Amino acid sequence: MRRLVSWLLRLIGPLLLLVFIATSDLRLLWDILRSAEPAPVIWSLALFPPFIIIKSWRWIQIMRGMQLDLDLPTACALYTVGLFYGTVTPGQAGDLLKAVYLRERGIPTAPALLSVVLDRLCDLIVMAALGTIGVFALGRLLPSRELQQAIVILTGTGLVLMSVLLTARKPRSWLLTTILPRLAPRLRARLDRWNEQMHSLTLTTGLIGIVGGATFISASFTFLRIWLLFLALDLSAVPLLVVVGATALISVLQVLPISFGGVGIRDVVLFAILSAYGYTQEQALTLSVLFLLINIEHLLIGFIVSFWFPLGRSGTISL
Template identity: 45%
Template sequence: MKHSLRWLLRLIGPALLIFFLWRSDPAALVAALVGIDPGPAILSLALMPVFIWVKAWRWSIIVREQGHTPPSLNDLAALYAIGLYAGGITPGQSGDFIKAWYLRERGVPLAPGLLSILLDRLFDFVIWAVMAVLSLAAFIDVFPAETRGVVQLATVGFAAAVLIATPGLMARAPREWALGLAIPLAPARLRAALERLRDQFAPLSLRFTPLLLLLISTIGSATSTFVRIYLMYLALRLGDIPLLEILAATGLIAILQALPISFAGVGVRDAVLIAMLQRHGHAAEIALSLSALFLLINIQHILIGFLVSLRYPLGEAPSDVTKTGGGDVEG
């Protein structure tokens, strides 16, 4: 039953896309796609290396702050591309965690590797949390009046949780205080897991210089993503859309794509774009065409990540790797 429910949830996005396509005009959709300006679209795709290198740089900072020596930036960029491929073909981008097994082969124990990916995602969520609050101003009128209070509460609650949890996990004092309260109260099985978690977090401390670098790299990552997205708007000659609404829509889409209700954002991305563009007088077919351009970015990530994975097969770590983790007791 639980397995069936998980698959039903994953089909929400594709079902939405089928519904939108069923209600659209095929001729208008083809006309919108044919009328794309290729210049901005090609430039957006060409900026993928910038996006990956900034992400890899931030990941290296996190691994180093955990007390481990990260692989070279070239190696991390390759692993990040593989994570984009694995995440793009799995619900909620869960396949991205395969990077931890690649890290293990390069000297970083599995548990810290998994934790580094979680922290990397949390820093993305910091930006998404801010964008989620922006989305309230941009999209709250889309929801029925009786549900707006709940939507506002959930959105602000999500943003507050992320903005508190991320520095709270990085800072030793509040983390130790929270775990010190939770561990004695937890059931025996959960208590052991929390103790292991405390050990894995132990090297992390909220120091000014690494935190500043993490914030800079996160802003750089978000900026590279937004520029690539905005270029796709320009490819469809949608320069009349306010930047604030584009930012809000980008954040809302990123949050929905992280949920296990779709594959590569299919369907949920279309729903957000249709709601936004129709407010500015653009047909649903334009929104579906824009979503197809966003999907093209995801397909690029998947294709290049797949090709990189052939060059970096799991189980064949470089022979010159220096083990730094003292052994992988987690398996």
């Protein structure tokens, strides 16, 4: 029963997309897509290498803070494979498979998983903060400003608590050795072992600054790639700040296990944003198609790289 409910929740996004398609003029949508400027789209796709390199470098810095080591070429490859698995799984859960790859390379499970979660958390914190712009841009769809503020406060509080519990040694140890063993007594030995393995994480001002700077740069590449897609469709009436907020909000919502690759969820946000500036549902769907091109790029490149990094076989690559 629980599995059935889980699958039904994942169908929410695709069903929303079907509703949009059924109520749209597909001929007009095709005409808008044909009129798109190809150069900005090509540039958006071409920015994939620096995007993946800066994210992989940040992941390496997090691992170094845990006295773990991984070379940049291998990190880039594993990160790309993680994007592939994340794209094809609800809530991007497949991205956590990077921890399995690390374990096969001799890194204990707990710190490997923690490095992946912290890496994801960096993006979530930035996107959640900037996503508040998108929440307020969607104000006309929400019953009241109080609800907008509640969403922002609850999201921010949840991310702060998660950050503290994962990164601060004492709260993390309290969670693993006191709270979770009470909820799952049979896992006490494993949780104690994980706590010992995670003890190597040392957060310093320098590490926080490096990871924060890398997160800002990687987020900037994301926003630049999306802004280029807006330019391709001549959606110039939408302010850049709103583009940033909408992109961040979509990134946060895609984490929820209610869709596949953000399908449907992305369309709802884009339609709500664009309609506020006088654009049509067909233009919003066309923009969503261009968004999908980036996801397809991540999926295809990650799929190809995965042949060199099959699960169950460790190894590294060299430039």
